[in-house]
Amino acid sequence: MKLQYSDGQTPINEDEKEGLKIKSISTMGELDQFEQQNIEEAMSWFFGRSFRTEQVLEVAFIQSVHKRMFKNVWTWAGSFRLSEKNLGVPYYLIRQNVQALLDDCRFWISQETFPPEEIAIRFKHRLVSIHLFPNGNGRHSRLMGDILLKALDENQTFTWGQKTLRRGEDRQIYLHALRMADAGDIHPLVDFAKS
Numbered sequence: 001m002k003l004q005y006s007d008g009q010t011p012i013n014e015d016e017k018e019g020l021k022i023k024s025i026s027t028m029g030e031l032d033q034f035e036q037q038n039i040e041e042a043m044s045w046f047f048g049r050s051f052r053t054e055q056v057l058e059v060a061f062i063q064s065v066h067k068r069m070f071k072n073v074w075t076w077a078g079s080f081r082l083s084e085k086n087l088g089v090p091y092y093l094i095r096q097n098v099q100a101l102l103d104d105c106r107f108w109i110s111q112e113t114f115p116p117e118e119i120a121i122r123f124k125h126r127l128v129s130i131h132l133f134p135n136g137n138g139r140h141s142r143l144m145g146d147i148l149l150k151a152l153d154e155n156q157t158f159t160w161g162q163k164t165l166r167r168g169e170d171r172q173i174y175l176h177a178l179r180m181a182d183a184g185d186i187h188p189l190v191d192f193a194k195s
């Protein structure tokens with residue numbers, strides 16, 4: 001399998017490629033298609049349900065969502081990464097960082113530190129910065145943001161620029177907003193998610 005990566009994507013290593021369930025996949029385009037089919041199943045699950053914040057803010061729940069999105073394609077769907085990436089914390093600190101994030105989220109919610117959409121986006125940004133999984137962190141963290149927002153306020157949804165973010169002009173705006181969030185300004189990412 002030969003994969004071409006677009007801007008801001010983390011490469012999949014050889015061990016991780018061993019976990020590919022569909023051996024006929026040989027290009028990034030084919031991989032994208034199979035992943036997309038699986039993700040659509042996860043999206044219909046999301047649209048058909050409501051969520052409670054205590055349920056969402058659990059390590060096992062966060063892993064189960066990644067598994068739901070990628071289980072048809074990768075054997076390691078839902079499992080934390082065991083290799084280093086150009087983004088994210090050292091792999092052996094993932095669980096600890098996620099626990100700290102969950103504590104922060106519970107605190108923000110109980111104290112109403114930020115409005116619901118900002119809490120959901122802070123959660124999303126910290127997840128993708130920790131980089132829990134070998135691949136799919138961008139897509140997983142966006143859906144986790146959607147789920148937390150739905151749990152916090154049934155009447156709000158994110159639209160993420162209303163495009164596929166995997167390539168094109170919107171991706172540049174999205175990546176720029178992520179880098180602003182890395183630098184401490186969360187608002188461009190909140191605005192983009194609502195646009």
Ligand SMILES: Nc1ncnc2c1ncn2[C@@H]1O[C@H](COP(=O)(O)OP(=O)(O)OP(=O)(O)O)[C@@H](O)[C@H]1O
Pocket residue numbers: 008009010087128129133134135136137138139140165166175178179182
């Ligand atoms: N500087 C950054 N800070 C935070 N997150 C970043 C940064 N650069 C990239 N990212 C996120 O990491 C993602 C790449 O990780 P990964 O390949 O695991 O996700 P993906 O779901 O396969 O990608 P995509 O977001 O394109 O759907 C990027 O797409 C983006 O969402």
Ligand SMILES: [Mg+2]
Pocket residue numbers: 009010135136137
């Ligand atoms: Mg990727």
